[in-house]
Amino acid sequence: MSWSSGDDLDRLDRRIMHALQIDGRAPFARIGEVLGVSDQTVARRYARLRGAGTLRVLGLVDPLRVGLTAWLVRVRCTPDAAASVGEALARRTDTRWVSLISGGTEISCIVQGAAPGQDDTLLLQQLPRTPRVVQVSAHALLHVFFGRDLSPLTRTGPLGPAETAALAPPDAPARRSTETTETTEITEITEAPVRLSRDDQRLFDALAMDGRTSAAELATATGWSQTTVRRRLAELRSSGALYYDLDFDHATLLGHLQASLWLEVEPARLAEVGAALAEHEEVAFAGATTGTANLYAAVVCRDAGALYRYLTGPVAAIPGIRRLETAPIHRTLKGAGPHRGTHRDARRTDSPA
Template sequence: MDARQPGPVADSLDRRIISALQIDGRASWHRIATALGEAERTVVRRGTRLLDSGLVRIGAMALHGRSTVVGVRCAPGQARVAASALARRSDCVFTHVLTGSPDCVAELLCPREQLPSLVMDELPGLPGMVETFTLPVLRHIRTIREWHSGLLTDDEIAALARLRPSDHSASPSPPSSGDVPSSSAEDVLPPADMAHGISRPDRLLLNALAEDGRCTYEELGRVAGVSEATARRRLGALRREGRVRIRAVIEPALLGLPVEAMLWVRAAPAKAEAVAAALADSVHVRYASFVTGERQILVLAALPSESALYDFVTRGPWLRDVASVDTSLVIGSLKRGGMLARRARD
């Protein structure tokens, strides 16, 4: 639970730069400046300051396995312990500590064939746990990987969202000649890992990006044991195939949204799709998924104030077809976007 304050975020331009990095964490400063219509020198200075502050981190997340939401009710004083154990799992996407019940909630990427082992063998061993429940995700409505805060225009988002391999170098040095290098013996990578369909060099590359999503292709090649050109080509392929997303991982407070809440939404089955569509229209909905259980939709929302949260859960247009909403405040986050919070790492 990171108590640091968003001091380095000075104004709306800082927040717009953060929003751009949420769309593409490896976009060059030149590309971000062009999309935002700002001077490149200004964007370089501000963007570097934001990254150096540690409040904005760029991470990569490999997308494999099926999402399962895990809720945990803990013994008194044990919520941090149980949440930390969940957050330190390599398959954990996010872990939040909540008011009310459950005490903490996490999303895990768990292949369905491994779900019995998760439920019967792994979760019962969580320290401090009194009761757990598992909710396999049937369909994502929106994930943190797709959320935008509403600070950028559609044209700015479109300019940043286009995948252009030559634009993704985080290094100030010029990119290697050619976006797709000619084949060589070094370009032939070992067979894919049978568990996740990812080769060993690709996994090494992704591990490096998980720590620093803007590390250079030279660094990626050195870690993965391939050439810089091969690292560029492989990362481009992984991104085009949708196997990895690279974006800024932040506290929503940096964007002026300090109040987070987890909502458990129940609707009549025939109305659930309409509720989902209405939720997807809200910039305050950071995450929403159809899950199993008596409440079909799980929502993570971020808002500017508790009064705004009150309006959202009592007057929002998405409530028209909702039967009930249970609301819990997020009082601490140990992991976001697959990246541990600093205090959780210490």
């Protein structure tokens, strides 16, 4: 993964990135109007950032909204194997956020499970039988408190409330929560899962490579008219099945130390703890999972001292946490989108290594 340094980004670059985090398909004219620059300036800056590998806009499917299970997986290998197994996992199309953790001796990743009635081949067969894989643990992701289209840029980016409101997409799904003085209760959207067709999958394949792919190119990929493309994009987004995210280097832009947290939380306080973590500026992702460690979070801190202060301060102050395991992220091999260098029509590999 080749990134430009965060030091190369000026204030306008960061403002454009924040705008795209809010709405990845926002027209350059609207971004320019809100930021007070021309649409040509926005387009030129975006082209430079994308061409340099500094960021990509991704259009991604939310597995929880389409009836699929996402798994948080930890793979422990023999000392010499983690890097090669991790690279093989990163090249697969059913993985996201593949990282070497714990000094590079383990791998963590998110695996998108098979459709109902299909086998989870990677989890049940391929990984356990891979030479030099010592142990595999998998935990189903049940609920996302912070993540998907939200990132630390959402909280700490340079845009103010008025600019953020002006850029908010009209077709984004509503976020509903109910707060009380005793606890924070998350109100789930209980609509039936969105069913995707083969044409929808071709649409998602194109958007995963470039979330700003034009309607004309998407029409070619799906065989639809441009009008149908625009209507389906709006339907998928308003249902929550489609969201837009930025692929950028969290380390150089937000902090140099990234870590995974596995928390064992009292079940009665799981929603409260998850909601509290979602408010912390260090948290890049937080979700409820199955298993003894029933809450997972990914955090970004400036350095080891900042991580220590975060763990002994804001995290320690949250009631209901029974146990906490911290694993520094040694290297991120793959982020939210396809592996860099993956071709548009790439298929799943036959084995993880």
